[in-house]
Amino acid sequence: MSQQAHTAQTATAPSADMTATDRPLATGAEILIRSLEAEGVEYVFGHPGGAVIAIYDEMHRLQPSFEHILVRHEQGGTHAAEGYAKATGKVGTVLVTSGPGATNCVTGIADAYMDSIPLVVFTGQVPTHLIGNDAFQECDTIGVTRSITKHSFLVRDVTELAATVKKAYHLARTGRPGPVVVDLPKDVIAARAPFHYPENVQIRGYSVIGRGNVDQVRKAADMIAASKKPLFYVGGGTIISGGAEKLTALAHKTSIPVTTTLHGLGSFPETDPLSVGMLGMHGTWYANMAVQNTDLLIAVGARFDDRVTGKIEAWAPHARIIHIDIDPACISKNIPVDCPILGDVSMVLDQLEELVQPADRSDWLGQIAAWREECPLIFERDGALRPQQVVQALRGKTNGEAVVVTDVGQNQMWGAQFFSYVHPRSHITSGGLGTMGFSLPAAMGAAFGMRTIGRDVISINGDGGVLMNIQELGVAAAHKLPLKVVILNNNFLGMVRQWQELFHEERYSHTNLEPTNPDFVKLAEAFGCVGLQCTDPADVDSTLDAAWEITDRPVVMDFRVITEEKVFPMVPAGAATDNMITAQFSPEDCA
Template sequence: MTLTGAEIFIECLKREGVKTVFALPGGVVLKIFDMLHQQKDLEVILTRHEQGAGHMAEGYAKATGKAGVCLVTSGPGMTNVITALADAYMDSVPLVCFSGQVPTSLIGNDAFQEADNVGLSRPCTKYNFLVKDVNDLASTIKEAFYIATTGRPGPVLVDIPKDVSMAKAEFIYPNSVSIRGYNPTYEGNKWQIKQAAEAIMKAKQPILYVGGGVVFSGASQELLELAEMTQIPVDMTLMGLGVFPGEHPLSLGMLGMHGTYHANMAMHYSDLVIAVGARFDDRVTGKVSEFCPHAKVIHIDIDPTSIRKNIHVDVPIVGDCKTVLRGLIQVLRATVNGEQKELRKPWWDQIHQWQQAHPLTYQQEKHGPIKPQQVVKRLYELTKDRDPIVSTDVGQHQMWAAQYFKLAKPNRWLTSGGLGTMGFGFPAAMGAQAAFRDRLVLCIAGDGSVQMNMQEMATAVVSKLPVKIIILNNRFHGMVRQWQDLFYEGRYASSYLDTTPDFVKLAEAYGAVGLRADKLANLDEVLKQALATEGPVIVDVPTYPFENCYPMIPAGGCNHEMILEDSPELKKKQSEGKHVTPENKDTVLTA
C-alpha cells in the first residue's frame, strides 16, 4: 500500500489507538491537516495556542494513562509548545508531539518559520526524532509511542518536514520495536525486595512515601494492599494525590512544603522511608542534610537516575512500581502476622497526636470575606459522589486544592508539579474532558494563572468541552504575595494584579456561562448552579486576598520546622486593614 507521509501519519495514529489530536495548523503541516479533515476516526481539537494543545494532551494522558498527542507547526508553533513539553518531561507524562518542519531542502537556511525543533526540544523531551525520509516515518512513529509510554514515561517529539508529509512510501507498520540502547527494567531485583521486606519487618516507625510513579504504573491497588497489610501510614506527594484514598484512615495526605503537619512530622521522625515512584524533590525533602535523620530508605523507582540523586538510599530497587510492590507483598505475606495493628499502635498514637495538635485549619467568618479553603472544601463536598477529575493551576489555590480535595482514586488529579506551570490547569482539564465526555471535570484556578491560557475558552465552547472553572480570585499572584509577606517584609513587588477582567463577562464574551459567588451565603447555590450547567462555566469567587497557605516549610528549611500560622505582626498588619486596593495601592505598596 503506497501512501503519502500525511496518510501514513494518520494510519500510524489509528494503530496506536489514538482518538484525539490537539492541534493548531500552519504552513508546513497543511498536508497533514488536509488528510485529517478527510477522515473520521481521529477527532481534531483545534486549540487557540500551541501551549494549550500541549497541556490538553497532558491532561488527556494523565486522565487516561495513554499517550496524549498534539500536532503543531514549525517555528513559533514549536516554540509555543515547548512549555508543555518541559512540563510533561518534569512530571513524566507520556506525550507524543508532532511538529511540522520546513522542507528538508531548506533546513538550515533560516527559512520562513524555521526553527531547530530537535535542538530546541532536546533538553525537555525523553527523546526526539527528525524524519528525513518518508520511508522511516511509520517506524519512527511506532518508536515514538513506544518510548513515550514505556519505562519512565515522558514526552517525545517527532519533527516532520513538509516534503516528508507529501512524499509517498510503501506503508508497513512494524509490529514491535527493539531499540538496543533502551531496555527499561520492570522486574525488581529479588534479593533487594527481600532486603526491603526485612527492613519493613524490623521498622517501628515506617512510612510510605508515594508519588506519581505509582499512578502511571497503575499500582494503587497494590499500594492499598501493602499499606493495609502492614498498617504503615501513607504520605502522598503532590503528583501522587489520588493514588491512595484521601479519606482512608492510613492516609496522612500530602507531604512537603505545604503538606499536612502530621505527614511531615511522620516523615521526619520515621525510622524507615519506603519511597515508591517518588523522586525526593526539594519541595519534599526541604534541607537535604537534615532530611529524615533517623530513617533507612527503601527507594522503588523505574528510573535508576532518580535513585541516590538527592538522598542516600539503603535499599534501591529499580523496577516498575506495580511489579515490585507485588513482589514485596508476596514476601511480606509469608512473614506478616495479624498483629500489625497492635505492633504499630505506638507509632499511630504519635501520628494521631500530631494530627490533633495541628490539623489543617482556617477561620471562616459567617459574614466575612470568603476564604479560599472554604470554596475548595465545599466544592469537594458537593462533588465527591460524582468522582470528578480535578485540575489546578499553580500557586496557593493549587496547594489548597491538594489539601482539601481528598481524591479517592488515581488519574483524577491533573496538576503541574515539577515545572510548576501557571496556565496548565484549564487546558489540562479540557484534555481530560475530551477523553471522558460524560465525566465531571473541574478546574480549580487562580485569577493570575487562569489568564495564562484563557484563550482556550474558545476551544472549550466550540469543541463542547464543559469544564467547570472555579477561580479563587484574590486579585494577587497569591503565592508570590505570601512569600513577600513572609520573606520580603510585605513589599508586594509585581504581585498585585490591580484590575483583573470581569470573569463573568469574559465567559459570556466567549459564549460560555459566567457566575459569581460574591458572599458566603451564595457560595453553595452558585457552585450547584455551575455543576448543573451543561456547557463550560467560569465561577468567579472573590476571596479574602491575604489568606496564607499553611503549614509551610520555608524553602531550604527542615521538615519538622513548619510555619503554622501568620505571625502576630502579620496578623496585626492585616487587621489594621492595610490592604491593597486600587485607591490606596500607591501608598500601601510603597510603604
C-alpha cells in the first residue's frame, strides 16, 4: 500500500482500521452489551442485583438489539436459556448478579454440563480489590462452578472483556457444547476501554474436531459389512451436530435398525419401521433385547450412561462396538470400544455413507419385529385416567409437530415413550442431572426461541416438579407465550413412589404430595394464565381442544391421573438390561 493510500484510508475509514487507542472509550457494561449484540444474541435471561446494576443501567440507556427477559429466579433463567438453546441450536445467555445470583444458577449450569447444552452465564462479582475479603454478596463463583463448566473466566481487566466474551461463546458452541461462566467484577464493568469485538478466536490448548480418521472410518465400514445383526445406538450428539437426517439416510441405506437414548429422541423418526424406540432403564423391551443380541453396536453421539447400560458387565455381551463421538474423554470411558472414531458426528456419517453398502437384514429385523409383538409398549385402558393416554392425546393433537419439554420422573418417561418423536429438537428434557423443576422454565425458553416460527411448545410436568420453578409462569404470561403446561397430577412423587412400591415394600415415605399441593387451576389464574382441569379420560381431547383455542397466554392443564400407574418396562437399577420388569410380566416372572 502506498503512503498516500494509507493516509487516505486512516482519514476516512472509521472503526475498522482504527488502532485501539483511536476508538472512543466505553464502559465495561457497554462493551459487554455491544459484544452480545455482535455475537447475535437474541435473548438474555437475567435478574439484576447490586454487582450488575451498571450493566442493567447501560441496557436501559442503549436499548440493545437483544431482548432481556426478567426471570423471577436465577435457576429458572438458566433453565430457560437451556430450553432456548436446545430448541434452536443457538447459545443460551444468562446474566445474574454476584453471590446468591450466581449460586442460584449452579443447578442450571450443572444441568447444562451434563446434557452438553451451550450456555454462557455472566455473573456479577464484587470489585477486584474486595475479592477474597468475604464482601457483601461475594461468592467464589469460579471455584463453585469449576467442576460443572466446560470452562470459566474471571475478567480482571476491561481491555480483555470483549475477547473473553468471544472466547466464551466459541467454547460454549463448538466441540462438545457446554456451559461457560464469565465472572465480571464490578470495577471491571465500570472501567473504560475502547470497544473492539474480535472476528477470530484463538485458544491455545483448544481445537475443534472435524472429520474422522479415514482408517478408522474404513474399519467401521468393514465391521458394518461383516455384521449380521447390527444396531445403531443414537444419542443427543447426533442432533447437536446436525446429523439426524444423515443418520436416517444411512440407516435406510444399510437397513440397520435404530434405537435412541432419551436425548437421541427425534434424531430418527420413531414412526419409521427401522425404529426400535428408546433403550435403557425405561426403554422398550425390544430395544433392550436388540442390544443384548446385536453383534455390532454403532454408538453415534452417545455416552454409555448408566441409565442406558444398567449393569455394564452384562450389557451388549456379544457386540463389537463402533463409537462415533466428538469428545475424546467419552471414548472408552464406561466401556472399552473396538473402533472409536473421534469426530463431528455429522461429518463422520458423511464419510461412512460413502463406504457402506446396502445389505439384506430381514432375519435380524424379523427377530426384532417378533420381540416387538411379544412385548409391545402398551398401557391398560380400563376407564381410569392414565398419564400415557394424555401423552398420546398430545401427540394426536399436534401430529408430532411440537416441541415437548418434559420434567423429571414418571412424566419424563411417559413423555419419552408415548409421543413418538419424528423431528430433531422436538424433545427436550433434563437427562443427565435429572433436575426437577426443569420443564416449565425450559419450555418458556424454548417458546421464546419458537416465537417467530410459531411452533407449539408443550411442557409436561408432574405435580412435584412443576412447583419447583412455578414462578416463571408469571414471566410466560407477561410475554403472552402460548405455552401448554400439562400437569400429570397423581398427587405423589410418582417415580420415587414407584421404587417404594417395587423395591421398598410399599413404604411410601414422604412421597404423598396431596397435603401440600395447591389448586393448580387457581394457581394458573393467579399468574394470569388459563387453568383447566380434567378428571375423566373421556374429557382429555376436549380439554386439549380448549387449551389450543387460547393463543395469547399460557394454559395450565391439571390432569388428575391415577396414583398407582407405573412406568414399564423397567430395568431395576444395577440389573442386567435383559432382566426387565414389563407391564406384561409380573416382577416375579422376570427376576
